[in-house]
Structures are given as structure tokens and as C-alpha cells.
Amino acid sequence: MRLSADRDTCVGAGMCVLTAPEVFDQDDEQGRVVILDPGVVDERAEAVREAAVLCPAAALTVTED
Numbered sequence: 001m002r003l004s005a006d007r008d009t010c011v012g013a014g015m016c017v018l019t020a021p022e023v024f025d026q027d028d029e030q031g032r033v034v035i036l037d038p039g040v041v042d043e044r045a046e047a048v049r050e051a052a053v054l055c056p057a058a059a060l061t062v063t064e065d
């Protein structure tokens with residue numbers, strides 16, 4: 001699984017952080033998404049997929065290997 005985040009599209013809603021706090025954070029300036037630890041994406045696969053579905057801006061892209 002690969003995960004990418006489009007910070008230009010992100011509107012800072014924070015759903016991703018609520019859904020998978022080990023994977024996502026928001027920056028202090030604009031509240032836009034930051035991927036914290038790409039190393040746990042596979043480990044947290046279900047939550048990462050859910051975060052991508054819940055993101056109101058469709059800013060998260062999950063690609064299955």
C-alpha cells in the first residue's frame with residue numbers, strides 16, 4: 001500500500017487525524033495534512049483506507065500494491 005496526500009487540496013478538516021492519529025497530523029500554520037510516519041501505513045491499512053474515504057476534500061490517495 002502507498003499513501004499520498006495532496007496538501008494543496010486539503011482543507012484542514014482533520015478527519016484523517018481523528019481516524020488514524022499514528023499516520024496523520026496537521027501543520028500549525030494552515031492545519032493541512034502531514035503524513036507523520038509512512039512506515040506504519042501498512043500496519044494501519046484499514047484506518048488509512050477509512051481516512052481516505054472520509055476526507056471531505058479527497059486529498060488522500062491510497063494505492064494498493
Ligand code: SF4
Binds near residue numbers: 013014017057059
Ligand atoms: S481529512 Fe482530508 S481535508 Fe481533512 S486534514 Fe485530512 S487530508 Fe486534509
